[in-house]
Amino acid sequence: MTAVLMDGKALAAKVRADVARDVAALGHVGLATVLVGDDPASHVYIAAKHKAATEAGIDARDVRLPADTSEEDVLALVDRLNHDDEVDGILVQLPLPGHLDETKVTYAVSPAKDVDGFHPVNAGNLYLGTPIHVPATPSGCMELLAAYDVDPAGKEAVVIGRSEIVGRPMAMLLMHANATVTVCHSRTRDLAAHVSRADIVVAAVGRPGIVNAEMVKPGAAVLDVGLTRTDEGIRGDVDASVASVAGHLTPMPGGTGPMTIACLLQSTLKAARYRRGLLAFPGA
Ligand SMILES: Nc1nc(=O)c2c([nH]1)NC[C@@H]1CN(c3ccc(C(=O)N[C@@H](CCC(=O)O)C(=O)O)cc3)C=[N+]21
Numbered sequence: 013m014t015a016v017l018m019d020g021k022a023l024a025a026k027v028r029a030d031v032a033r034d035v036a037a038l039g040h041v042g043l044a045t046v047l048v049g050d051d052p053a054s055h056v057y058i059a060a061k062h063k064a065a066t067e068a069g070i071d072a073r074d075v076r077l078p079a080d081t082s083e084e085d086v087l088a089l090v091d092r093l094n095h096d097d098e099v100d101g102i103l104v105q106l107p108l109p110g111h112l113d114e115t116k117v118t119y120a121v122s123p124a125k126d127v128d129g130f131h132p133v134n135a136g137n138l139y140l141g142t143p144i145h146v147p148a149t150p151s152g153c154m155e156l157l158a159a160y161d162v163d164p165a166g167k168e169a170v171v172i173g174r175s176e177i178v179g180r181p182m183a184m185l186l187m188h189a190n191a192t193v194t195v196c197h198s199r200t201r202d203l204a205a206h207v208s209r210a211d212i213v214v215a216a217v218g219r220p221g222i223v224n225a226e227m228v229k230p231g232a233a234v235l236d237v238g239l240t241r242t243d244e245g246i247r248g249d250v251d252a253s254v255a256s257v258a259g260h261l262t263p264m265p266g267g268t269g270p271m272t273i274a275c276l277l278q279s280t281l282k283a284a285r286y287r288r289g290l291l292a293f294p295g296a
Pocket of ligand 1: 056057103104105106107148149265266268269272273
């Protein structure tokens, strides 16, 4: 068997075109990104997000601060953006330099403008099954499954990784879609035993090739979120051999990454709708 490739690039282009149409209808939609310091990967991601936002007609503001910026100054900036009427969505690029408390900065972003969905109000509402802003990578994975008619209902799903930005929200979304969800992590005793039972596998740990053909159930849908830069190029968590066993597989690159960016734009549009009262912000 050769897996059907889940083309994230193509689906992302479609999502972005839909966002562009809705942005045009709304008039003005603003996104502010905050990048502290000079992590080279973060620069690549921020550039990609700005290009996509601008192409969708979103007014994207690129705020950059030196690596030694104090926490007080970062929090003051976030506060200004919270109160800035031109700004519908705020994204603080992670990781932050070590002297800054990521939790504190994440808490500071207004939940309605938190397009990453990292604020506890948003994380909590996802847990409760009443999602407001949902992290972009897991959203993109759900969109990929839907686009390829892989319905999680009743299926065994294994999520590898329990990070706040991918693994945990991914598990929630799959559970809400009625999958039976197992979350594996660094202390899991027998990863292969869990993966071999899964109809849907989402790998998000950043360990190149940790998922291989021997452990994947024939016909399973496998989504690769891990991204490691090596001398030979970008490598995912899923070994290339899996293509001969899986039913569906995301390419790496060109799978879940482009969908992450597309879903970020969707969240920005949603944030603009909350702010204009076109969508009710739960509990507000
Ligand atoms: N506040 C915050 N929000 C994020 O959403 C966030 C973040 N911080 N920090 C870092 C991670 C990582 N991330 C990616 C986005 C796009 C690709 C992407 O487009 N990848 C391309 C390859 C790009 C390349 O060449 O490096 C692909 O998979 O085809 C990957 C990773 C968002 N993140």
